[in-house]
Amino acid sequence: MKINRRIFMGNSVIAASTLAAPTVFADGHAKPRVVVIGGGAGGATAARYIAKDSKGKIDVTLVEPSRMYYTCFFSNLYLGGVKSIDDLGHSYGKIAAGGVNVVHDWAVGVDRDSKTVSLASGSSVPYDKLILSPGIDFIDGAVEGWNLSSQNAMPHAYKGGSQTELLKAQIASMPQGGTYAMVAPPNPYRCPPGPYERVSMVAHYLKSNNPTAKIIVADPKPKFSKQGLFQEGWAKHYDGMIEWISSDFGGGNVSVDPNEMTVSIDGETVKVDVCNVIPAMKAGRIAELAGVTEGNFAPVNASDMSTKANADIYVLGDASQQGDMPKSGFSANSQAKVCANAVRGSLTGSKVFPAKFSNTCWSLVHENDGIKVGATYKATAEKIAKVDGFISATNESAELRKATYEESEGWYAGITADMFG
Amino acid sequence: MYCKLVLLLLVTLFHGSAYAESAYSISSGAKLFKKCQNCHQIGEGAKNRVGPQLNNIFGRTAGGLPGVKYSKSMVQAGEEGLVWNNETLNSFIENPKKLIVKTRMSFSGLRKEDDRKNLLLYLSEFSKDATKVKDLENFTKNKNQNVDPTILSIVGDPEYGEYLASECMTCHQSSGLDDGIPGINAWQTEDFVIAMHAYKKKQRPHPVMQMMAGRLTNEEIAALAAYFKDLN
């Protein structure tokens, strides 16, 4: 049967009609210019896709200070001794080879009138479209007694690389029978199951290296992602090792003293050996400097990730406020592709297809004991809205859990290849 | 016409008489079963060998018989709800590795629908589960796992497919490499469409794929198939 392809195209392509006349670039430069700030899950993906799909029709510059990106995803597995730090590092060489101009520098300002980004080195880069995917920063004063200068004594390990290595070293040098404390973050934060996967992996490490050690979690929330699955695993693999203090039991009433290495939870002060403080989060600072945030994050339009504040500035990933998607690497990568398609369309007149988003988060509870949760999403006028989802069940067989873990390894290989080429 | 055939089968099966008049026969199935005998036993005293014994295979959960060395993917398929019936056995026997990518069953499959029907008829003789026969009507219609020929004939738009495929690439590598999640490059269009519709209808197990396929339209599946066909 001949499918009515015309009708199909007509319906689904938001198309080019409104964009049919390609933008005229003010200062008469030949090619449209896209600048991407932040080479993580959102930014690396967006830069790579725009360069790849525009086949040289768009100049793409990626601004990222680090020469190696250490993923936060799987960093808990490194803490648990399941992965090495080298497994987590990725360079930008293939992105550059794919035609992206990779600039290793910090973006320190955005001038929306002259459409330029200023860099720490002093130079500035002009853009027609600007994509921000700077990840998160921490909210000052979110945990009493903690600020950024305490991050060596009390690491967050919630940005990849050196912080993760520091936390691992501290856990390794805990005395026998010592205490690891975590101050968990309030919503919304990056990777909802992240703190609890971390607790699992720290327990996994301690169980074989320091079996009498204790883990205390002070949580400002009454419940958390995949809670039933995590708690089932904790009882099964690490019985008696983990104490989770929810907000119902004062877990949100916390202060720390990085000099004394103490944590006070609901008025009770404990001396600890490691204190992993994960403070409340906000969009990476550059989003605020670009003037596109409202409160802690940057509100965006679900159809293309453009900001509500400025049609030529887009925000991806953790820094965006988009609706129902969790702040995850998978989500940032998914949003990046929708955004790349829209940006390319508006600059070159290429077809713009309807936005579709998805996410799946795998977590490891114990060696070979993997669980997952996922959902699909669509763009509505108000937000990115959930369509459908699933979650692992309690009481699954060891075989299935192992298969789920192996699948997560496949996902890691897949998403890092998708980000970095 | 189908109804008549099913009725005929019902009658003949329930009365245990031979039904040489019917297009399908247990005796042809018995002959085909010789291909399976190196690994599978069936009938009185059947034991597990390289593969599981096949008495009461209808209604059995995939990978569910104790004492059998199954592939992980077969066990997982069972955990995710794959139960053997006419429809699922039909697609498995047609091309085992298409339904269960990493199955240990090293059999390339019976491509002729009539062969599969004969074999299933033979197998069903050794299964108590009476519902098996009711499925026969569907089974006859269910050529290509229920995918309507008009759906199979949709010509996909590869450009739209490329965009949609970017969503697949978060897990399935564009290089086709398999590091725990299989590569999906260069699939034949029809195979691709059939597989995606099987996920969409939750006939093929896997929660992520059921969710991803579940919200794709027929045209979108065709578009993806058109794109992946030429991806190497």
Ligand SMILES: Cc1cc2nc3c(=O)[nH]c(=O)nc-3n(C[C@H](O)[C@H](O)[C@H](O)COP(=O)(O)OP(=O)(O)OC[C@H]3O[C@@H](n4cnc5c(N)ncnc54)[C@H](O)[C@@H]3O)c2cc1C
């Ligand atoms: C412990 C942990 C476990 C996790 N596990 C998973 C998981 O299993 N699955 C999953 O999907 N997600 C996981 N995540 C979440 C995931 O890491 C983030 O959601 C994801 O990285 C967000 O992508 P992004 O692009 O918004 O930010 P990032 O990936 O953080 O990238 C931001 C980049 O921007 C750069 N940058 C910041 N400011 C500037 C500036 N001014 N100029 C230039 N560059 C700048 C930074 O250097 C950084 O490279 C986990 C997170 C943590 C902490």
